[in-house]
Amino acid sequence: MKKRALLSAMAAAAAAALLPAAASAAAPTEIRIGAPISLTGQLAADGLDQKWSYEQAVADANAKGGIFIKAANKKLPIKLVFADDQSDPAKVTDAMERLIKIEKVDLLLSTHGGDLNMAGALAAEKYKKFYMITTMWPHMWTPKKLKYSALFFFDAGGGAEVPFKIWQTMPEKDRPKKPALVVEDSPDGQGFGGVLKDLAKKYKVEFVMAEPWAMGAKDYSAYILKMKSRGADAVLLFGNPVDAITLVRQMKEQNFSVPYLHGWKGTWPYEFREALGEASDYVLADGFWSMDYPYPGAKALGERYTKQYNKSNTSIGMFYANAQVLLRAVENTGSIDSKAVRNAVVGKEFKGTVQGDVKFDAAGLALVTSTANQWWKGRHMLVYPAQPGGWQLKLAPPWDQRK
Amino acid sequence: MAGNRLYKSAAAAVLALALVPLVPGAVDHYAFFYLFLVFVHIVLAQSWNLVAGYTGQISLAQHAFFGVGGYTTVLIATALMDESGFYFNPLLLLASGLTAALFALAIGYPLLSKLAGDYFALGTLGFGEIIRIGLVKGGAATGGSAGVSMSSEPFETLLPHYLVGLLLAVAATVLVAVLMRSRIGLALMAIREDPVAAAASGVNVLRFKLLAFAIGGFLAGLAGSLYAFYVFSVSPGGFLNLSWTLYPILMCVMGGNGTVLGPVIGAFLMTAVFTAANIWLPGAHPIISGGLIIAVMLFMPEGILRLKAKRAGRQPAKSAAATPPGESSNMQRRQA
Numbered sequence: 185m186k187k188r189a190l191l192s193a194m195a196a197a198a199a200a201a202l203l204p205a206a207a208s209a210a211a212p213t214e215i216r217i218g219a220p221i222s223l224t225g226q227l228a229a230d231g232l233d234q235k236w237s238y239e240q241a242v243a244d245a246n247a248k249g250g251i252f253i254k255a256a257n258k259k260l261p262i263k264l265v266f267a268d269d270q271s272d273p274a275k276v277t278d279a280m281e282r283l284i285k286i287e288k289v290d291l292l293l294s295t296h297g298g299d300l301n302m303a304g305a306l307a308a309e310k311y312k313k314f315y316m317i318t319t320m321w322p323h324m325w326t327p328k329k330l331k332y333s334a335l336f337f338f339d340a341g342g343g344a345e346v347p348f349k350i351w352q353t354m355p356e357k358d359r360p361k362k363p364a365l366v367v368e369d370s371p372d373g374q375g376f377g378g379v380l381k382d383l384a385k386k387y388k389v390e391f392v393m394a395e396p397w398a399m400g401a402k403d404y405s406a407y408i409l410k411m412k413s414r415g416a417d418a419v420l421l422f423g424n425p426v427d428a429i430t431l432v433r434q435m436k437e438q439n440f441s442v443p444y445l446h447g448w449k450g451t452w453p454y455e456f457r458e459a460l461g462e463a464s465d466y467v468l469a470d471g472f473w474s475m476d477y478p479y480p481g482a483k484a485l486g487e488r489y490t491k492q493y494n495k496s497n498t499s500i501g502m503f504y505a506n507a508q509v510l511l512r513a514v515e516n517t518g519s520i521d522s523k524a525v526r527n528a529v530v531g532k533e534f535k536g537t538v539q540g541d542v543k544f545d546a547a548g549l550a551l552v553t554s555t556a557n558q559w560w561k562g563r564h565m566l567v568y569p570a571q572p573g574g575w576q577l578k579l580a581p582p583w584d585q586r587k
Numbered sequence: 588m589a590g591n592r593l594y595k596s597a598a599a600a601v602l603a604l605a606l607v608p609l610v611p612g613a614v615d616h617y618a619f620f621y622l623f624l625v626f627v628h629i630v631l632a633q634s635w636n637l638v639a640g641y642t643g644q645i646s647l648a649q650h651a652f653f654g655v656g657g658y659t660t661v662l663i664a665t666a667l668m669d670e671s672g673f674y675f676n677p678l679l680l681l682a683s684g685l686t687a688a689l690f691a692l693a694i695g696y697p698l699l700s701k702l703a704g705d706y707f708a709l710g711t712l713g714f715g716e717i718i719r720i721g722l723v724k725g726g727a728a729t730g731g732s733a734g735v736s737m738s739s740e741p742f743e744t745l746l747p748h749y750l751v752g753l754l755l756a757v758a759a760t761v762l763v764a765v766l767m768r769s770r771i772g773l774a775l776m777a778i779r780e781d782p783v784a785a786a787a788s789g790v791n792v793l794r795f796k797l798l799a800f801a802i803g804g805f806l807a808g809l810a811g812s813l814y815a816f817y818v819f820s821v822s823p824g825g826f827l828n829l830s831w832t833l834y835p836i837l838m839c840v841m842g843g844n845g846t847v848l849g850p851v852i853g854a855f856l857m858t859a860v861f862t863a864a865n866i867w868l869p870g871a872h873p874i875i876s877g878g879l880i881i882a883v884m885l886f887m888p889e890g891i892l893r894l895k896a897k898r899a900g901r902q903p904a905k906s907a908a909a910t911p912p913g914e915s916s917n918m919q920r921r922q923a
Contacts, residue, residue: 223870268869273734273825277818278624282866285617298733299822306819310742324733370723372732 214263215251215520217242217510218289220279220304222296225271229453230296230499236492237500238264238293240485241507251511254518262511265289273299280307290520292316293507298324305333314522316513316529318506319472319499322549332522334529334548336506336539343470343554344379346568347420347446348387350556350577353570358579360418360444362392364411366431368423369396376422376448392416397423397431404431408438418444425450429459436463436583443579444468446556454495457562464559466580468567471498471555473505473539476566476574482538496564498557505539509550597848601757605750614746623745623817625858626752627810632835632842632850633759634806639836640845641767642799643779644699648711650831651718652687652804656811657821658722658729659683664737675747680812687808688801690718695800700793703782719827734822748817755813756851759806764847766802775799779845834861841883843890852891 219238222231242264245251250259265287267279276295283289292308294301294317301320305328308315315333317325325335351359365384367377373396384391392414397407408431411419419442421428428450435441445467450456452469475486475496485504489497513528514520526548533543544550557564558577565575580586604622607613631649638646660683668676698710722729729735766772774795777785786792811831815821835850838857843849860879864872887894 224873266869268865268872270873271824272828272830273820273822274814274818274828275825278620278865281617281620285615285620286866299820299824302733302736302820302822303818303825306736306739309739310819321733328736328738370732375731 213256214261215253215291215514216263216265216287216289217291217293217507218265218267218280218283218287219293220269220276220283220295220300221266222271222300223266223268225269227271227296227300231271233497233500234296234503235266236489237485237503238507240488240500241504241511244481245511251515252518253514253520269295269300269304271300273303276300276303277307280304280311284311284313289313291510291514291522291525293510294318294320301325302328305330308332312522314510314526314529316506316510318502322551326547326549329547332526334509334526334544334550336509336542336544336550336552337502338472338552338554340376340379341383342551343448344376345383346470346554346556347418347444347468348383348389350446350568351387351389351444354577358443360389360442362415363389363418363420363444364414364416364442365391365394366397366407366419366421366423368399368427370399372449373422380420380422397427399424399427401427402430404434405438407431408435408440411442412438412440416442418442418446420446421450422448423450425453425455425459429456432460432463432467439583441580441582443581445580446470451559452498452557452564454497457495457559462586465561465586466578467559468556469498469559469564471557471564473498473501474555474557474564474566475501476571477501477538477540478571479538479540480536485538495562498555498564501538502552505537505542508537509534509542593848601753604753608746608749614744614749619745619749621858621862623749623752624862625854626749626756627814628835628838628854628858629756629851630752630759630806630810630813631831632838632854633756633763634803634810635832635835636839636844636846636850637763637766637775637806638799638803640839640849641763641772641779642775642796643782644796644800645704645708646711646800646803647708647829647832648691648694648715649803649807649835650827650829651711651715652691652807653811653814653831654718654722654821654823654826655687655690655804656683656808657815657826658735658811659686659808660812660815661735661737661819661821662729665735675751675816680751680809680816683812683815684805684809687811688805691801691804692797695797695804699796699800715827715829715832719823722823722827730822732823734820734825736820739819742819745817748813751816752813755809759809760847760851762802762806767847771795771798837880837883839890841887841890843892846890846892849890849892856891 221235222228242262246261250261252259265283267282269276269279292313292315294315295304296319298320301317302324305315305317309330309332312332317333317335318337320335320337322335322337322339365377365380367373381394393410393416428447447467448470451467452471457464475483482501485501489500509529512534513525517524517528529544530548531544531546533541535541539552542550553569555566556568558567567575567577613619631653635646635649638644660679663679694714698707702710723732774790777790778792778795782792811826838853839850841857842853861876864875868875
């Protein structure tokens with residue numbers, strides 16, 4: 185009995201894993217695109233935005249009748265399938281296995297973040313499936329010389345240089361003279377802080393305070409007092425949303441305001457606005473994209489998102505454009521063969537995406553511009569790159585003079 | 588006779604699993620990956636089974652040893668080896684297990700000599716955090732939070748991973764079975780049941796606890812190395828994730844903690860449940876996992892293998908997980 189129970193249990197377990205295969209043996213009458221997505225775990229909020237963006241891009245392509253594939257001699261509809269990577273780099277490969285072996289996808293769109301995308305790119309390399317990546321630092325991807333992926337993002341230096349470029353466009357009297365730098369005490373914070381310090385030298389800017397801050401701290405009074413006593417007139421901060429919210433809230437409580445406050449990582453999510461309300465106005469946030477871009481479809485995409493979720497977003501365009509590039513590469517080559525599609529990306533330019541014109545180099549890397557957006561009445565207003573007739577940067581008045 | 592039948596059945600199951608790659612299309616099937624994952628889980632579950640199930644020391648550090656094994660593999664492969672020549676280097680696999688065992692000895696000595704029960708468990712949890720933070724803050728040496736990766740170019744098929752995984756799973760299970768039939772196993776179980784009585788009977792309690800902890804670390808390190816060979820990259824988020832400790836615990840408890848085949852059954856079932864939930868209920872699987880953990884603890888705290896014995900009214904062998912926390916802890920604290 186024991187033996188039979190044991191064997192039955194093993195058979196049941198094996199059957200459970202085998203069953204999904206039955207659904208996967210369909211004839212190739214569609215273009216199957218898979219994406220490992222962080223549907224659960226700490227990156228789930230970004231993952232759901234990414235999922236939404238990919239779905240919009242595919243729905244828009246399907247609305248035009250799909251994509252012509254030479255082998256089928258007709259336009260084929262695109263089927264998009266997702267697998268949850270649980271925000272865990274070790275689970276990305278599991279998600280890729282499911283997409284490739286159960287869902288039988290032809291091509292892949294990326295997940296979100298450096299270590300997750302590295303795991304995804306390596307899995308794609310193993311199974312020789314093309315993996316179109318966004319949101320991964322080029323310095324992680326480029327040295328690997330991967331043959332089945334292409335990357336579409338900005339580099340850390342480009343992202344960190346944005347405030348210095350903005351300051352150069354400001355009238356001399358308004359330019360920050362005594363900026364302070366606060367970066368979270370993490371590898372990312374240290375790395376990004378180091379880049380900011382190097383750039384400060386390049387732009388001949390001297391920080392009156394440049395200190396790491398403890399992540400998850402409840403009291404930033406010491407930092408605020410130090411900035412106050414040193415007459416800081418700008419703050420560059422790199423930290424997670426909770427810490428960024430705490431800092432700005434305590435700055436208000438201690439009546440310390442700077443005309444220019446620019447954040448990375450922690451100031452762009454909508455929870456920053458929800459937590460701080462009007463106190464979030466004037467704060468700048470990094471971003472991947474803006475609905476204020478003059479590129480085809482950018483505004484409509486932003487409006488579609490706002491209509492559905494009643495908030496603005498600065499990342500959906502990057503994800504949407506990632507899918508746009510992949511779909512256009514399929515269209516251009518008329519094939520769903522991974523090698524052919526990659527060849528249709530590498531060294532090519534894709535004009536008129538929601539992210540603008542995107543040009544890939546011979547290695548498959550396309551660098552785009554990081555944005556800076558100012559919070560204003562609950563919306564991200566594009567400050568950088570500046571657009572003709574676009575939003576003009578507003579310097580923050582003292583707290584008691586804000587309406 | 589019953590024992591012989593069981594061994595013959597187990598040998599037949601292993602033979603069947605070894606022949607799976609010969610089934611046309613099997614290697615490229617998702618079920619093949621599922622079985623590979625089961626083998627990794629069996630090795631990890633047996634590592635915890637030895638430390639907690641048989642020795643009574645609840646370790647919450649198996650993910651740390653798993654991570655140490657994985658990192659050792661990738662760091663050595665990327666630093667010292669020609670990327671085309673390291674694919675499944677058995678020495679590297681062994682070195683990764685041994686490194687994890689050394690870590691287990693280094694942390695096991697202060698923890699096991701001073702702490703027991705819940706305090707020991709918390710100490711091991713702290714050790715896992717130290718390793719994780721150390722890797723995050725390791726700069727270029729460990730790749731920081733992004734981790735380190737090696738070339739996946741040598742990969743052609745999952746077959747070598749599968750076979751090595753099967754070999755390690757069988758080896759880990761046989762090792763546990765052999766140990767438990769030896770004087771060492773008797774000593775470990777004596778420590779689990781009553782450390783004071785074991786010491787009074789001449790058992791060097793600390794030495795045997797350390798031995799079990801080091802072997803457990805070695806097995807977890809091997810599992811980490813094998814998994815690193817499969818994913819080709821390691822990062823604190825992926826390899827120092829607490830799920831590499833919690834899932835094996837769940838597998839042991841479900842199958843039968845402190846039994847040789849319990850972790851094997853648990854690994855097959857739990858991996859199937861998690862995989863199925865992931866496929867059919869993406870986004871909701873944490874609810875399934877959480878519910879299952881509660882259900883197992885409520886209704887099967889002694890595991891599937893002991894259900895029959897329990898129904899027949901026989902007294903099941905006591906294990907650390909099945910022992911009321913207070914009873915076990917007090918006994919072990921007295922020893923400490």
